[in-house]
Amino acid sequence: MLKHWLMHYWQKLGLAHAELPALALTQDRQEYMRWTGKRLNTMALGCYCYIPAPSARARTCAPTTGAQQHRHLIFIEPAMQAKSIEVTVAHELIHLSDRVQGTPRRHHHHGYDSIAADEAAITGYAVEDLRALLHEESATRERARRERRPIRYIYQCPGCGKQYPRTRRYSQAVSCSSCDKVYNPRYCLYLMSKPDVVSPSEAR
Structure with a gap:
């Protein structure tokens, strides 16, 4: 299912097939943090990270290719309902598309910014529905976190x-x-x- 949505939205966004070898996707938080060398917020439902091609001196924990090119790294939280996984894949691929086009955007307010509008346009879901879905998944994750801590x-x-x-x-x-x-x-x-x-x- 994850691969299906990945290829579905990859095509809808018109992303070049030449970028596919540079993509690495995981649903394992620890693996993603090893790749990026950064802490992943416990509330994150998905995350995209761009790793430039390493220089002669630089080292990276990210999975590499023979060409040692740049990397697109994506994490998708596995403990979500199917619709949430779909839109999260679309959301992170929008970030990837922005990076490829040289126009990366930061979130001003999740669910209420231009990225949210693009997510609604590409998935066909209403912005209000996407906001409700984000709230539901965030609340579920917060409850699980509070049970542990x-x-x-x-x-x-x-x-x-x-x-x-x-x-x-x-x-x-x-x-x-x-x-x-x-x-x-x-x-x-x-x-x-x-x-x-x-x-x-x-x-x-």
Whole structure:
């Protein structure tokens, strides 16, 4: 199924077949992190990374080809419903297409930017449906994460009142980033009195 959607949207986006040998796709988070040498956000449902062709001195953990060319690396979360896997493949291939065309884009707001509009156009699904799907999958992943690592501590800013849920205590004094981008003792977070375990719904 994954290969089917990969080739389906590869063709719909008009991507050159010459780029296929440079593509490596995985559904294993640890493998993707070994390839890129970067930490993958635990909430990520998919990710695209471009690795330039290595220079004579550079080394990379990414899978290589005989030509030692650039690489397109894609991760797709396996624990999703079939429709989500389909649109995530399309989404990451849009990033790949942008890179090939020399116009890479960053997300301004997932589900509400130009990339989301392109995703809707290429898949044929309404933008509102894609947003709902993203919210559903993110909520499912958040619940699973909280089952493994429940929120046990709630910190609060004395200035604006913003709360910071934590699975662990801070090891040192931390101030509110909303009130001041650098450390400011005036906005030093304090630990609130909360139950030993806080449910995900309480932490939102």
